[in-house]
Amino acid sequence: MAKTFDYSLDVNPRKLAWSFNGDRIHASIPKCVVARWRGNIFEFQMYVMRNFIVVGNKTKPRTTNSNWILMFFQRITVTHVNNPSYPLEAFRFRSISDLLNAERLDDTYLFDMIAEVVGKEDPGDLVTSTGKETKCMAVVLEDLENNRIGYTLFGEMVDQIRPHLEEGSVEPLIVVL
Structure with missing residues (x-):
């Protein structure tokens, strides 16, 4: 059976189990858990994340076009992906x-x-x-x-x-x- 993936544009707070592949979404780490992740999460890297909370994206300016943000909390697990199977596009150029x-x-x-x-x-x-x-x-x-x-x-x-x-x-x- 083929593995199915969710689109980050479809994220909403009504579902708890998501499976993304090759997309972008903003993530936020509240101050109360930032010490746990300092030195472990880096920009322009890929991670597998589980047990996150989904909240509305009210950030200005936005880093992605998603209406949602993945919010870290105490039970989240994050695993670094060493060799991503697709290219990580770090920039979104406009002329x-x-x-x-x-x-x-x-x-x-x-x-x-x-x-x-x-x-x-x-x-x-x-x-x-x-x-x-x-x-x-x-x-x-x-x-x-x-x-x-x-x-x-x-x-x-x-x-x-x-x-x-x-x-x-x-x-x-x-x-x-």
Whole structure:
């Protein structure tokens, strides 16, 4: 008999036994059990999970398009998959053209972009609506089709990118966002 699998888009809190294969779903580890999993769960890895709780996905921005999140609790078991039988796609790329031509962007869903930094403004200081002081810096990004888009970096990202934008650099600065 062929083994059947569930789709992550079909997840709901009414069922307790799920069997996924080759899909993505957001998982959350509450503070009360995070110490148990620290150093054992890593990004971009695959795991077999049992005994999790399903709750509504109210995170913003969303990491997946699922309406549900797998919630860890005391009885969950997790086993690392050493050699996955399908490729793990770590990125969900969108092009600058996709962004510029979209009628509406869903700002609740995360995606990735790769481009070259072709312009920059001097960093500035900013006070957020909550009164926190931070830095900001605008950059111009360009893709292989010569599409350009402005992008603003905040906080620690400004300090991380500045050394790579200093005068005298002969290599182009490619960023993955």
